Amino acid sequence: NKGMRELASKINPDVTVLVGGAEDVTSLVLTPVDSVVMLDVLEHIEKDDEQVRKIFTTLKDGGEFIVVVPAHPFLYGMRDIGMSHYRRYTKKTLRKVLSDNGFCIVTMRHWNMLGFFPYMVAEKILKKPLEAKFRGGTKTGVGTVMLRKGLHLWFRFIENTFDFKFGLSIIAVARKL
DSSP states (O other): OOOHHHHHHOOOOOOOOOOOGGGGHHHHOSSSSEEEEESOGGGGOSSSSHHHHHEEEEEEEEEEEEEEEBGGGHHHHOOHTTTEEEEOOOHHHHHHHHHHTEEEEEEEEEEOOHHHHHHIIIIISSSSSOOOHHHOOOOOOOOHHHHHHHHHHHIIIIITTTOOOOOSEEEEEEEEO
């Protein structure tokens, strides 16, 4: 996504942001790197073990792989299908694909506890994809602005501090030894 690359380059001008598909990582990264970050990407790749192995080969010894994936396979539904997801993960399945391909888990936790119940109700009870238009929309009404600010504060000070042991995503940091 061009907007994400531009934002990453603006926030971190000393970081090289490469353009290409995740599957192309071994041809894009020609010398070993300190870290690789994949935010909501691995679930889009059919052979996730092959992708994780590619990531392993691109890292320096001691390098870190930071990965965020959707959690709870029982939540797999219309939104996942519409977004071309092959799977949702459990901590166990994510740990396995990482460790089977040479990584040592540094940390792993769930994230986005607030989104769990609305997502579950929409997908499993109402049988329709959850829409979150306020996240990236351009609405500027008082209610929308207050909701965005409230969510920002929640995630910054509560969700990022406490592990509620469930949420829509799993965040992991894995190290190449």
